[in-house]
Amino acid sequence: MTAVLVPLVVLLPMLGAATALILGRHRRAQMAVGISVLAAVTGIAAVLLVAVDTSGPAVVYLGAWDAPWGITLVVDRLSAIMLVISAIMLLVVLVYSVGQGIADRHRETPVSIFHPSYLILSAGVFNAFIAGDLFNLYVGFEILLAASYVLLTLGGTGERIRSGVTYIITSLVSSLFFLSAIALIYGATGTANIAQLSVRLAELPQDVQLILHLLLLVAFGIKAAVFPLSFWLPDSYPTAPAPVTAVFAGLLTKVGVYAIIRTETVLFTESDLSTLLIVIGGLTMLIGILGALTQADIKRLLSFTLVSHIGYMIFGIGLSSVIGLTATIYYVVHHITVQTALFLTTGLIERFGGATSITRLAGLAKASPLLAVLFFIPAMNLGGIPPFSGFLGKAGLFIAGAQGTTADASGPAGGGAPGPVWLIWVVIAAGAATSLITLYALTRFWNMAFWRGREELEGYESVLLGSVLEAPEGATVTATRTTPVLMVVATASLVAVTVCLTVFAGPLYDLAGRAAEGLSDPSVYVSIVFPEGVR
């Protein structure tokens, strides 16, 4: 039963995309197709999660070709968790964009290509999560990247083309890295199947393993926007339409993080780069957040916090212990929802306040208390204020790090001991500092945009105002801006999901723990794909 459901996760969005393309002239039908497909995938993903959690990973051999030759799809707990959270998020953002489209009468997204591209992006993301071999993972990446190129340059304005070029060239280079890595791995082992690689890569000489490992990490690191490879992100994300930025920020980098988790746990069981990962994680946190400090524009500010918080996940992976991975998985889920919620709220702020820069926003708390709440909850969550999931995830990571320094009994999952003790404490300190600076950056935005009175907006000069003053006869124009209900509902429901992550943190953390345990022993993964043993 579950085996039938696995390919549907990719098939449905693909067929939906084709249908939406055919229905290009019927916008309502397109919306209906998009929303119903993603709702169906959300349901399937939830069923898969329950099934996988109770009865073990599901494996599908496409076309009945046996494992090392054919395309294998594997859904273990980690894949299922990622499927569920990304499907929920994609659905909510689609509802939001439909609301925006209706409100704008489709001026922002005037092309019929939005819905098909969006569904293809979803198919690529889902495919990457369930891929059982490296080449299929590559295809998943390419599907989602090709769709993201279209979405990022939607409308083809000069600004979007310029930022799109940066994004596209960077992604192309990372894809070339990934493909070269696959070629070399195939040359060294004669397979691209992840389960088989798990066994065969470990048999290679250490130096060969190191080269292959680094190649893959560079490819995934560019996609996940890890520190030295992250400079493309803040330049390319903020110019896209709000829903597109929300999806990119929330999801695309996490696909890279997911791939890094797989690389570290299943693929390279014998090669150990955890010290490097811990150092890089710390640097990503600090340098990303220092970038956020200097930004006045909320979209750019959030893009920098996005880079910085990827560092936490890399740190958690670098710890290579079960509790480290548990915290990482919980943190990934938390970060997908919170970051997306913040970008959606930013879209609302832009509509309501007419700007995204703190130099031009003021008095929003008084003008729209609902908007204030919708911004405040995820902002405090991201900053790591105690009751919220951001605090739980960060605390989990720090505890995992601290335990790694004292006890080796927890059993390193990646096969190697995490770096020197002082290094872990330094990175934990960096993480705490990053959390505080995130809080500072977001509170600054909150103070300026929400709490500051309108009359305090000093030195605000506008070309438009100047021309009003020059025309004394001109009547005052008052524009009434209504915030569309559908957009608010979508944002509010995502904020509700982030709150749920806090309220149901216990069971979710347990689930993440079971997923991490499954990852810590790659032989389980291997035996599921190859029930009769690997040759």
Added chain:
Amino acid sequence: MTASLTLVILMAVLFGAGISVMLERSLTRVLIGFLLVGNAVNILMYLMSGTPGLAPILGAGVDEGEISDPLPQAFVLTAIVINLGITAFMLALIYRSWWLAKLGAKGDLVDDEAELAEDAEETADLIRSSAADDEAIQSLIEASDEDPSTGSGQRLDEVDAGIDEEELEREASARDRDDEGSRP
């Protein structure tokens, strides 16, 4: 595993040339570089399939050890298809970027002045075409002036001019309507 030296050299040259072209500022060169490096990677993948052998079709009398590895070939085919799609998109992007660089944002708009100039030209054409009629009418009028017994010259002139003006007006209003319709 044995590999063809020619292919290795070809791959190295493609990698080198591709990367150096990719570092240029022009987008078209970046695309050419991407194509070269992409093909270099494809050759790398093909090289990794090991010793070349027979076509990978299993049948009667074919030894499994003699055929070449089909999997990298399938990978290369997939990669070629993906590269094709990306190239098509890049070409569109480059064209768009060239368009914006050349004309700026106003490249998407029809210039008012150009439109006015076009209108003026159309009007001039109309005037020119009606000039022949005018001349004929003028000669008629002159003839009638010379011969007052006919007396129909004046009326003819009025009627003709009326038609011309009406036509011009109708055309102008049609053009306006078109313009409004084409604006989003």
